[in-house]
Structures are given as C-alpha cells and as structure tokens.
Amino acid sequence: NAGVMQNPRHLVRRRGQEARLRCSPMKGHSHVYWYRQLPEEGLKFMVYLQKENIIDESGMPKERFSAEFPKEGPSILRIQQVVRGDSAAYFCASSLRDSSYEQYFGPGTRLTVT
Amino acid sequence: GENVEQHPSTLSVQEGDSAVIKCTYSDSASNYFPWYKQELGKGPQLIIDIRSNVGEKKDQRIAVTLNKTAKHFSLHITETQPEDSAVYFCAASQGGNQFYFGTGTSLTVIP
Numbered sequence: 162n163a164g165v166m167q168n169p170r171h172l173v174r175r176r177g178q179e180a181r182l183r184c185s186p187m188k189g190h191s192h193v194y195w196y197r198q199l200p201e202e203g204l205k206f207m208v209y210l211q212k213e214n215i216i217d218e219s220g221m222p223k224e225r226f227s228a229e230f231p232k233e234g235p236s237i238l239r240i241q242q243v244v245r246g247d248s249a250a251y252f253c254a255s256s257l258r259d260s261s262y263e264q265y266f267g268p269g270t271r272l273t274v275t
Numbered sequence: 276g277e278n279v280e281q282h283p284s285t286l287s288v289q290e291g292d293s294a295v296i297k298c299t300y301s302d303s304a305s306n307y308f309p310w311y312k313q314e315l316g317k318g319p320q321l322i323i324d325i326r327s328n329v330g331e332k333k334d335q336r337i338a339v340t341l342n343k344t345a346k347h348f349s350l351h352i353t354e355t356q357p358e359d360s361a362v363y364f365c366a367a368s369q370g371g372n373q374f375y376f377g378t379g380t381s382l383t384v385i386p
Contacts (some may be wrong), residue, residue: 165318194373203281203364203376204319217373252318254374262307262326262370266318 163188165255165267166235173273180240180247182270186255193236194264195228198250210236243274277302279367281377288355289385296380298365299347305367308341308348309374313362322363323350355384 166185174180186193191212196204209217210230221228225243230236240247250271254264278301288294300308306327311319325332325339325348332339336355341348352359362381366374 167318196374196376203378204374206373206375209373220373262368263309263321263324264374265321266311268318 165190165253165265167251167253167267167270169270170268171271171273173275174243175275176244177242180243180272182238182240182251182253182272184236184238184253184255184267186236186253187265190255190257190265192256192258193230194254194256195236195238196252196254196266198252198269200249204252207238240272243272245274248272248274277305277367277375279365279375279377281365281380283380284378285381285383287383287385290355290357292355294350294352294355294359294382294384296350296363296365296382297347298349298367298377299345300367300375301346302367302369303343303346304369305375307368307370308339309366309368310337310339310350311364311366313364313379315361319364352382355382357384357386360384 193210195207198204206220208221208228225241227239250269252269254266256264281298309324312322313319325341336353338351362379364379365377368374
C-alpha cells in the first residue's frame with residue numbers, strides 16, 4: 162500500500178524562479194494538507210484541499226503561493242518568484258475524509274533557494 | 276487560534292530508561308492529539324494518538340495521557356532504545372482540520 166508520495170525530494174531554485182511541488186495522497190484519500198517546516202522549527206499549516214476545492218488557505222502567504230488539487234493528478238503547491246526565505250521543507254499529508262482525524266505525511270520536498 | 280507548547284526541546288536518556296515529553300494546548304475545542312516521530316531527512320510518522328474522550332492510550336512501549344481540564348497531554352516511552360532517537364512532535368486539532376504542532380523535542384537515547 163503506497164504511502165503519500167512527494168516529488169521532487171530536493172529542489173534548488175534561484176531567486177525569482179518558480180517552484181512546483183507535487184503530492185500524491187495515499188490511495189483512497191481525497192483530502193490533502195500542505196505544511197512548511199523551517200529549520201529547527203515545527204510544522205506550520207499552509208492549506209487544506211479536497212479534490213478541485215480549497216477548503217482552508219488561512220496559512221498561505223497572500224502573495225506568490227498557490228495550491229491546487231485537480232480532479233485528476235497530484236496536488237501542486239506552486240511558489241512564484243522564490244526568495245531565500247522560502248527555503249524550507251514542505252510536507253504534504255493526506256486523510257481519508259473530512260471526518261477522519263488521522264493525517265499521514267509524505268517524505269517532504271526540501272526547497273533551497275540560492 | 277490554537278497554541279501548542281512542547282517541552283523539553285531536547286532530552287537525553289540512557290538506554291532502558293523512560294522518556295516523557297509534555298505538551299499544552301490552549302483551545303478547549305481541540306479534540307484530537309497525535310504524536311509524530313521524525314527521523315533526519317524524513318517526513319513525520321504517526322506513532323500514537325488520543326482523542327478527547329479517552330484519558331490514556333498505550334501501544335507497547337509508548338503511551339499517551341490526556342488531561343482535558345488542565346489542557347495538557349504527554350508522551351511516555353518506556354525501555355528506550357537507540358532507535359527511539361528522533362525528533363518528536365505533538366499536535367492538536369479539532370479533527371478533519373489543520374494540525375497545530377508543537378516545536379518538537381529532540382530525543383537522544385545513549386547506548
């Protein structure tokens with residue numbers, strides 16, 4: 162049973178470029194959450210999506226960041242015009258349904274902005 | 276919003292000893308409290324969780340206790356082993372919603 166998959170695992174971007182992070186939830190899961198982890202810190206919620214819907218984006222920066230979870234394919238977290246402060250580990254989690262409590266995390270994408 | 280505090284930030288124990296990590300939360304509406312173990316370079320792995328209608332839950336060497344009145348919950352690891360060394364995170368949520376994480380505890384088990 163495949164777990165949550167994220168790619169790429171490591172991503173290096175120059176300032177001003179775009180970063181696209183992908184997340185495939187566990188089989189049968191239709192709820193996806195994105196979290197960001199800065200060095201030596203805990204995980205901070207960014208956005209919660211269901212298929213074709215953004216449910217809660219209260220943790221997303223107002224500019225440059227966007228997320229989607231299309232009907233087909235993985236969820237995408239997109240960061241435009243990256244800056245050095247965007248360097249972090251980005252984790253995706255999935256859950257079975259909205260009444261399901263457990264969230265299962267992927268291995269993360271480590272973004273480095275040079 | 277919810278605020279989760281976690282202590283200690285680092286913990287060293289001798290192999291075979293017990294380790295205890297404590298968390299407090301602020302929102303009385305929170306009703307689900309998972310614990311995650313994160314090894315270097317990996318994603319958080321759910322190790323145990325507890326819901327607000329339960330005061331204690333145990334799974335082999337790991338146990339979690341919850342005090343709703345005081346709004347705190349704790350992770351207990353008994354008979355620690357070197358492979359228990361990792362960063363442990365507590366979290367709180369209202370179920371089906373975002374998790375609020377503590378800042379993590381780096382546990383080192385000394386052989």
